[in-house]
Amino acid sequence: MAKTMANQPKQSRHLNRFYYPLDQAVEKPFNWKQMLRLLGYVKPYTGKLVPGAIIAMFISTLIRMAVPVLIGKVAIDIAIKDKDTGFLTYLVIGISILYLVSYLANTFRIKWVNILGQNVIYDLRRNLFSHVQHLSHNFFDKRSAGSILVRILNDVNSLQELFTNGIINLLMDVVMLIGIVVILFVLSPPLALAVMVVLPIMFYISTKLRRNIRRAWQDVRIQKSRLNSHLNESMQGIRITQSFSQEEENTEFFNGVNTDNFESERLATKKSAYFGPFVEMSNAIGTVILISYGSHLLLLGEANGGIEIGTFVSFAFFLGMFWEPISRLGQIYNQLLVAMASSERIFEFLDEQPNVEEKPDAKTIDKMKGHIEFDKVQFSYDEDRIALHEISLEMKPGQTVALVGHTGSGKSTIANLISRFYDPTKGAVKIDGNDLRDLKLDSLRKNISVVLQDTFIFSGTIMENIRFGRPDASDEEVFEAAKVVGADEFIRRLADGYQTEVEERGNILSAGERQLLSFARALLADPRILILDEATASIDTETEMKIQQALRKLLKGRTAIMIAHRLSTIREADQIIVLQHGKILEKGNHQELMQRRGEYFDLVKSQFQMLNTL
Incomplete structure (x- = not known):
């Protein structure tokens, strides 16, 4: 039996590697x-x-x-x-x-x-x-x-x-x-x-x-x-x-x-x-x-x-x-x-219909304040796994809120629900008192910018990539956004500066440079809500310190949601929410949570010990 398996072509042992249950032949009469x-x-x-x-x-x-x-x-x-x-x-x-x-x-x-x-x-x-x-x-x-x-x-x-x-x-x-x-x-x-x-x-x-x-x-x-x-x-x-x-x-x-x-x-x-x-x-x-x-x-x-x-x-x-x-x-x-x-x-x-549907009478928000509420929100990606367990939280306008916790605790799920990429299974997510399901999607998402850890750079010039979220922005506004996040310096060192052509996914740029471009792109859109999902993970410590200084100015007056495993980046957050298995364990600022000596304290302590070991 072992000999048979050894001689078997490798692809047959991986037969289901690209098996898609939604992509099967269907026996139907001529329609x-x-x-x-x-x-x-x-x-x-x-x-x-x-x-x-x-x-x-x-x-x-x-x-x-x-x-x-x-x-x-x-x-x-x-x-x-x-x-x-x-x-x-x-x-x-x-x-x-x-x-x-x-x-x-x-x-x-x-x-x-x-x-x-x-x-x-x-x-x-x-x-x-x-x-x-x-x-x-x-x-x-x-x-x-x-x-x-x-x-x-x-x-x-x-x-x-x-x-x-x-x-x-x-x-x-x-x-x-x-x-x-x-x-x-x-x-x-x-x-x-x-x-x-x-x-x-x-x-x-x-x-x-x-x-x-x-x-x-x-x-x-x-x-x-x-x-x-x-x-x-x-x-x-x-x-x-x-x-x-x-x-x-x-x-x-x-x-x-x-x-x-x-x-x-x-x-x-x-x-x-x-x-x-x-x-x-x-x-x-x-x-x-x-x-x-x-x-x-x-x-x-x-x-x-x-x-x-x-x-x-x-x-x-x-x-x-x-x-x-x-x-x-x-x-x-x-x-x-x-x-x-x-x-x-x-x-x-x-014929596929969006799971996130826009109501015929959906409202438009012209001037969003950025007041976010989660009212007993439960969410499941599938029937077998609940990602959030009836959580309730509030993010006030202009606050910087940090979400921390181990992988799978529900941090990115909260960010996805705020952008309404998914709808809650139970409960409601509200912005400025409006259930997101009652708002026009364009109206909502034009007020939100998201910066992900795995940023995506499109084929085209650097100028076009930064301007992606706001096509009508002037060149001067693009330059200013790049300067604020510290991207202007490395861009001007390139042969063609802002007109440099980047290939698919920005492969000619380093991971940190791509992340800086995504910062500039998000900030140029002038959002009322800014979501940073592990956004500084690909940036070295020195660059991160420069960005933190810029973010202090840029986040003023905006509601910001920061997701980070590197806890040094969230010390100055107005509110830190500690999640575990889709439930909220603790809430408070850095000083309050350190004094409680709970889960957040243990996370900070373990990271500190790891850094000392290194």
């Missing part, structure tokens, strides 16, 4: 309502692009169906039979003109449907991204960044072929099929019935393939999601991977995920390709019937219930044309299956 909803994105363009493309499609389709009749019934049965070369010449010129008109119509059709498709894809991706931007933190807690990227990029891209070609081609092929069937029955009902005897069999087989093909394309989307998730995590964690020399392990796992993605693509393509051979087989059977039974009718002659040579030639033309749209319909059907698999995943996100 026409969903398809109609998808086609609703075409509605804004029905004024010009759609009518133009449809008219051009009808012109080219009618010409294609008219030409075989002109060749068979007119050119052969009339002009050639009567040896009328003049009429035949005019007929050739007329057919040439029709082909030219058809060429022009197809050119405009292709142009218009491509413009239509690109606009629809643009709108869909914009709507999806905008919707995801407004979803609650709970949504992102349950999904990896890679799986979200797949839906916004790959799943939307997979609809492009449907909108640029599929819809119009579907309409064109249906019109052509109906037209051909009508013409064939007009030319010769017995021969038309004979060549179409294979259609019921073909319809039965294609119906049997639907479910398997659609499930296969669903699986492709899921495997792509897992592959992107792994790539996203691997790139973000490359330093950790290299630090522990796990490049080979990570590569082997990637090979496993990549193999799953390859196999799902191969299987889906294989199943989709089944339709083509069936069409070819049907075409071959129809051709055999046409030659055998058509020759018999041709020998009988029109006078004896048979057909003429022109009708036979027209049938040959139309038979070739008949299987062409059927073959394309098979491809379009595959596109529809892919589109259905992708649209299910897209609409799942679009």
Whole structure:
């Protein structure tokens, strides 16, 4: 048994590493309502692009169906039979003109449907991204960044072929099929019935393939999601991977995920390709019937219930044309299956509603004082773990309140509730006497700035990053904010100063420099409430002392919530709240809590002893 496990590929032993229960294939019938909803994105363009493309499609389709009749019934049965070369010449010129008109119509059709498709894809991706931007933190807690990227990029891209070609081609092929069937029955009902005897069999087989093909394309989307998730995590964690020399392990796992993605693509393509051979087989059977039974009718002659040579030639033309749209319909059907698999995943996100919802009659706070109250607040991230146990506390306007406690005590949860990233399970969080659930989210969050330990720097210039929270700020205001937090000095040492381009996550900057930029960004927004969540953890002691001096000025008149394990940073706080397992153990300022010799005293003492040991 041990030997078997030792020889087992490593990726199989980590099979559940990127297993997402919310990202599974779902067996459902073809959802026409969903398809109609998808086609609703075409509605804004029905004024010009759609009518133009449809008219051009009808012109080219009618010409294609008219030409075989002109060749068979007119050119052969009339002009050639009567040896009328003049009429035949005019007929050739007329057919040439029709082909030219058809060429022009197809050119405009292709142009218009491509413009239509690109606009629809643009709108869909914009709507999806905008919707995801407004979803609650709970949504992102349950999904990896890679799986979200797949839906916004790959799943939307997979609809492009449907909108640029599929819809119009579907309409064109249906019109052509109906037209051909009508013409064939007009030319010769017995021969038309004979060549179409294979259609019921073909319809039965294609119906049997639907479910398997659609499930296969669903699986492709899921495997792509897992592959992107792994790539996203691997790139973000490359330093950790290299630090522990796990490049080979990570590569082997990637090979496993990549193999799953390859196999799902191969299987889906294989199943989709089944339709083509069936069409070819049907075409071959129809051709055999046409030659055998058509020759018999041709020998009988029109006078004896048979057909003429022109009708036979027209049938040959139309038979070739008949299987062409059927073959394309098979491809379009595959596109529809892919589109259905992708649209299910897209609409799942679009139908997702924020856990933190804004009431229709929500109020706006123009001038926030910053008076914060927690009224018997209980909160759970999930049913099994309560993060806060009916806590009540008050933070007065202009106060600096420090939250201390061991990891998991509920400090960051309190900060998240103040920003209303989550809503309490019980009780209420109030600002200036208003329940946060009664306020507009924009109005609330524009008055709050948050500085996290793991700060995020966007790609762009340093100026743009500082100005992120307040885009209309002047350059002078940006400079002043940077000076106040001590960031101006290191920024001006850079080659391009404030116009220095920083890469994704600000990798060209040190951790302390990134933290200083996040301070400047938060302070430039001029918030009434400032939340510092382990914000000085990445800054050295000397820099921290400079920032503490700046914060004394900046926090004046603002309500500040400081979360810190380094207790030296919170000595001057107006109120210190000691938390443990989601409950408040102690409240008071530094001197009061030290005199009580309780939990806070023990925390300070343990940190002091640790520093002396070092």
